[in-house]
Amino acid sequence: MSLFDPAQDESLCQILYGDSSAQLRPFVDQVDLILTSPPYADARKRHYASIRPQDYADWFIRFHPVFWQALKAHGSFILNLKGKIVDGVRHRYVWHTIERLTQLGWHCIDDYIWHKKTSMPGFWPTRLRDGWEYLFHLAKTQRPYVNHEAVKRPIAASSWNRIQRIQPHEYAPHLSETGSGFRRAMRAWIGKTHVLPDNVLHVSPEARNKGHPAVYPVALPRFFIRLLTKPGDLVVDPFAGSGTTGIAALQLQRRCLLIDNHYPYCVLAAQRIRAETGVHASGEYLSAPVPARARLTLESQAAIKRTAHAAGP
Template sequence: MTSVKLQPVPPLGPAIPKTPQAALALLLDEGVTWGDASLWLPALPEKSVDLFFTSPPYADQRAYSRIHPDRYVEWFLPFARAMYEATTDTGSMVINIKQRVAKDGPLKGQRHPYVFQLVLALQNMGWRWVEEYVWQKPNAIPGRFGPRTKDSFEHVFHFARGTKPYFDLNAIRVPYKTTPEEIERRKLDTNGRRSTAAGFGRDRVQTYSYGGADPGNVIPVSQTYNQHKGVAHTAPMPEGLAEFFVKAMTPVGGVVIDPFAGSGTTAVVARRLARRAGGLELHEEFAALAQERIALTTLDQAVS
C-alpha cells in the first residue's frame, strides 16, 4: 500500500479552464482533479450537475483539514452556494457528515450542534431538505472517550434544488424479507386495504409487485479501513454508500461531482454505474492516487 505524506498545498493548483464547459469537461475526463473546490465550483456551468455527492472534511478531525466546529457553517456555505448554482433543476446535493464532541469552549465534552446548524443554514440558502439518511456502520471502531458508546452511524443529508428531484426508488430496492409463499398469497388478495380503529390502513395489494422492498432511510454499509488498491487516504468512503445514492438520484449518463473527492470513491462507483463522474481533491498526493485507482478500476472492467 502506498504511503502518503501530505505536503503544503499550493494556493491555486492547476489552472482552471477559461470556459465553464471546458472546466466541467476536464473534471469528467480526469475523474479526480487536483484543485481547490472553492475556486473550481464557481467555474462550472450553471445547472450542469445532476448530483453533488460528497463527504466534506468533518469538523476538527483530520490533520489535513482542521475546521473548528464553531466556524464550520461559515466555511461550508460558499461551497454550497456554488453547488446550488451548478445543480440542475432536478438535481441534488448529498452530504455525508458526522457530529463531533467539542474539545474546547463552553460546549467542551458535549456534542457540538454544527451539523444541524449547517442543515438550517442550507435551507435558508434555498436548498430543499428532502431527507435525512443514517449510514449504519456494523463494524464501527469503539471510541476512546466516555460517557458514551461508540459512534456506529453517520448522517447523510439529501438536499434538492427544485421541487421535483430525480429519484429512482426501483434502482435501490432490496429483497423482500417475507417468504415466497406469503408473497404469492398476498398477490391473490384483491382487497388489501383494511379498516382500523384509526381509519383505513394502507393498500397492501401492490406491496409485492415491485420486485423488491423499499430499503428505508437506514443504510447498513461496513466501514472501509484503507483497503482500496493503492489508496492510503485516512478516511476512505465505502463504495456501497456512494452506490446507493448514485443509483437513486441520477439517471444513467448523468453527471456526478464530488468536490471533496479524497480517495476517489464517488468517481469510481459512478463510472462503474455508467454515469459521467468527476471530482476535486485539494491535496495533490491524494488526487494522484485517486486517478491511479480510477485507472485500475477501468482496466479491471475492460479485462472482465
Template sequence: MNLRLAYETRLGKAYNGDSLELLESLDDNSINLVMTSPPFALLRQKSYGNKVGDDYIEWLSQFAAKVKEKLCEDGSFVVDLGGAYERGVPVRSLYNYKILIKFVEELGFHLAEEFFWYNSSKLPSPIEWVNKRKIRAKDSVNTVWWFSKSAFPKADVRNVLVPYSERMQKLLKDSKKYYDPKERPSGHDIGEGFNKDNGGAIPSNLLQIPNSESNSKYLRYCKKIGVKGHPARFPGKLPEFFIKFLTDPDDIVVDIFGGSNTTGEIAELHNRKWLSCDLDNEYVAASAFRFLDSTVTAKEVYDQLVNGQYVDLKQYTLV
C-alpha cells in the same frame, strides 16, 4: 493555488486545487448531483485538514452557495457529515444540524430527505468518553443530508430497491397463507396489490453500510508503491446508492472533496460522467489507482501526477 487537471478517464476528470475554482468554471444549471464528504468539524486536527465550530459552517457554506448555482433545477447535493463533540465535555456538537438549517433557511436549498449512515465497523470513539470513562456509547452513525435545488429533484427509488425480507418472499409465493387484505388497526387499508412482486423492497433512510475496506485495489496499490492511502474514505456503496437513486446514465456527478475519488470510480462504473477535486496533490495522484490495472503502471502514473504532470488514463485499461 491554481486549479490543475491531473488526469482524465473515459468519463471523468480529476482536478488538484481549490474546488471553488472548479465550481466557478462550470456552467450554471449543468450538474445533476454533487455527492461529497467534506472534512468533518472535528476538534482534533486531521492530516487532510479540518476547521471547527462556526468557522467550519461558514467555510462549507461558501461551497454550498456555489453548488446551488451549478446544479440543474432537478439536481441534488448530498453531504455526508460525521458527528462531533464539544471541546472538553461529553456533549454533542450541533454543527451538522446548524449546517442543515443554514443551507435551507439562508441558502435556499430544500431538504429532500435526511439519511443516516450506520457504519457497524466504526471503532469506539471518542476515546475519553467511550473507552476511558465509559459514559457514552460509540458514535456509529453519520448524518447524510439530501439537499435539492427544487422541491421535486430527479429521483427514482426503483433503482435502489433492496432484497425482500424472508417473510415477504414467503408472502409472494403463497399470499393466501401469509396475507389477509383488510383495514389495519392503524387505519391503513392494505389491499390485494400489496403482495405484488416489484423486484425488491423500498429502502429505508437508514443506510447500513460497513466501512471495512482492507484489501481493495486502491489500498493494495498504495501499499505496494509505498504511499499513504486517504485516511477518511467512505465505502463505495454510499455514493453508489445516491448515484443510482438520483441520476441517470450520462448525467454529471461532482465530488468537491474528492479524497481518494471513490465517487468518481463508482460514477464511472455506472456510466455517469464525473468531476472530482481535492487540494492535496498526493491524494489526487493516488486516486488514479482506482482506474488502473497493474502496479507497474500505477507507479509510473503516480510519479507523473505527484510531479504535477497531466496523465490521460484513457490509454490504460480501466476498471
C-alpha cells in the same frame, strides 16, 4: 466507440487540483449530482484545514454559490457529515450547517443514516460508540430526479410467505390491531416482488488502507448514484480525497469530476481510478514531472496550513 473506452475518451473523468469554490465555477448548470464527504469539524488535521465546530457552518456555506450554480434544476446534493463530541457533549454543528443551507434555498429532501456495521470499539463514560453517520439529500427543487426502480430490492422470503397467506377479507384498509390509529392496506402488497429500501443504509466501513484518512466504502456512493442519476450523467465530488465517488460513478457508466485541494490526493485518486476502473483521468497537473509534483505538494500543504491558521486555534 464504446461509451467507456479510456483509450479514446478522456472526458469520462476529470480531476482538478485546487479549491472547489473556484474550480467548479465554470461548470454552470452542468452537474446532475454533487456527492461528497467534506472534512468533518476538528478532524483530519494532518491532511486538511481543521475547522472548529462553531465555525463549520460559516466555513461550509462559502461553497453554496458555486454548488447552486453548478447543479442542474432537478439535480441532487448528497452531503455526508459526522457529529462531533465537544467536552463530553455532542455538538450540533451538523444541524447548524443544514439549517444554514435551507435558509439559502436548499430543500432537505430526506435524511439518511449510514449504519457502519463494524464500527470501531471503545469506551466512553457517558455515551456509547458511534455506529452511524448522517447523509443529507438536498436539492434546488422539492421534486428532484429520483429513480426508485434502480434501488428496489427483492421482498424477503419471510415477507413473501406472509403475503401469500393474505385472505380476501384483508384487502380493504383497516385500522392496525395495535391501536396506533394507523391504517393498513394489505392490497398494496398483492403482486409485489420488489420493495423500496429504507433510509438506513447498512454498509461496513472501508477496512483497507487506501492512502487517505477517511475513505468511505464504494457501496455508499453507488447507492445514491443509482438512485439519483442516469447513465452518462455528471457526478461531482468537490472534496474528492482518494476518488471513491469517481470509482463508483465510472463503474455505473456515469462521468465524474473530482476536486481536491491536497495535490497528493489528486494523484492518488487518478491512480486508484486507473487501477479499479481502467479509466485514465484527465487533469492539468496529473502528468507533471516529478520536481513539479514535489512543488505542488508543498504548495498544497502550505495552503492548508494557512487556512487552518485563518480558522483559528
